[in-house]
Amino acid sequence: PWKSIEPIGLDAIKQLTIAFQADTNPNKILLGEGVYRDDDGKPVVLKSIREAEKILYEKKLDHEYAPVTGVASFCKGSKKFAFDPKNQEQDDRIATVQTLSGTGSLRVAAAFLNKFLPKDTEVYFPDPTWGNHNSIFNDAGFNGRIKKYPYFDAKTGGLAADGFLAAIEKMPKGSVILLHACAHNPTGVDPTREVWKKVSKACKDRELVVFFDSAYQAFATGNEVDDAWAYRYFVEEDGHQVIVTQSYAKNFGLYGERTGALHVVTGSKQEATAVTSQLAVIIRAMYSSPPIFGARVVSTVLNDENLLKQWRVDVKEMADRIRKSREALVYELHQAGSKRDWSHITDQIGMFAFTGLTPEQVERLIKEQNIYMTKDGRMSISGLNTKNIKTVAQAIHKVTSE
Ligand code: LMR
Helix, strand or coil: CCCCCCCCCCCHHHHHHHHHHHCCCCCCEECCCCCCECCCCCECCCHHHHHHHHHHHHHCCCCCCCCCCCCHHHHHHHHHHHHCCCCHHHHHCEEEEEEEHHHHHHHHHHHHHHHHCCCCCCEEEEECCCHHHHHHHHHHHHCCCEEEEECEECCCCEECHHHHHHHHHHCCCCCEEEEECCCCCCCCCCCCHHHHHHHHHHHHHCCCEEEEEECCCCCCCCCHHHHCHHHHHHHHHHCCCCEEEEECCCCCCCHHHCEEEEEEECCCHHHHHHHHHHHHHHHHHHCCCCCCHHHHHHHHHHCCHHHHHHHHHHHHHHHHHHHHHHHHHHHHHHHCCCCCCCHHHHHCCCCEEECCCCHHHHHHHHHHHCEECCCCCEEEHHHCCCCCHHHHHHHHHHHHHC
């Protein structure tokens, strides 16, 4: 039955990692997939996470199934981490389940939306957005109902605020709008708080279902409260019943442990109970129950004052290194002789810089210099370090000046 099946490539980000791994040049540099690296280009396990692992090891825990909705202490801690509910009433009306990191959370949320919203509901993504958003929503049944709204202004390297707001006003009532909570991927461009307030109001006027993808809480600014500001504002000030998909891949460095949560803010405790029960049914059919290790690690950190303090130091160190690398890259580009304005690189935030390089220029970087970035010009800043930054800057100057 498989004779007619054609092979197919993965998305651009994963394909790039595969091409990089196959490259035998010892001086190759990967600035593709968003994974944090230290100054030696090595993966990092945070101090707080190592401590939590030790505590868990000593506890000699068993490996029984988690409940379908996940490890209870993790869900409780995640809700507090994401929303810091102001009172019991607010806490009670947020339905939270554990998921397989951010992607799993998006997939369960998309299945939930497809099941319970009217069948013609459209979903709006920023242009551009993380490539996997499309695949996830397509697979969950939104094929043909995915639209884009203007987000990035290529001329300024910043936000297309006016186009963004005007597009919201034209969205059919009841549509789903996907927003990046912070550190927009791939552009690194976030709305200011003033713009967020306008977006919140515009979404309210159109009665949109507001969906925040939160993959970088505390990783963007180094502060978990600032990075959660947008969706907390939507909920607390404008009464939006937002959906938040939360990943612990970047901020806790738990990439392969697939640790995440899905939060649905509802109108009451009863609604939250009903929503949780429906999410549980979706999860049970999809993968039965989530893995326990990452959830136990996160919950150990979130529920221990000292470990939480250490984690704040750990995550700030990552955010600071990324910020400094942005400054160093712009400095080195000018040192290399570039006369271009690269200030968007330091204005942008989070894991990625949207450099403005063309697909042809990126192609040359890969072919001639073994420097790997996605064709849209997105660069994973954490792949830069004190040893390779000059090489990267010189190579970028070469392809942008010839
Ligand atoms: C990225 O955008 O590179 C990261 O979010 C990793 C991934 O899974 O694509």
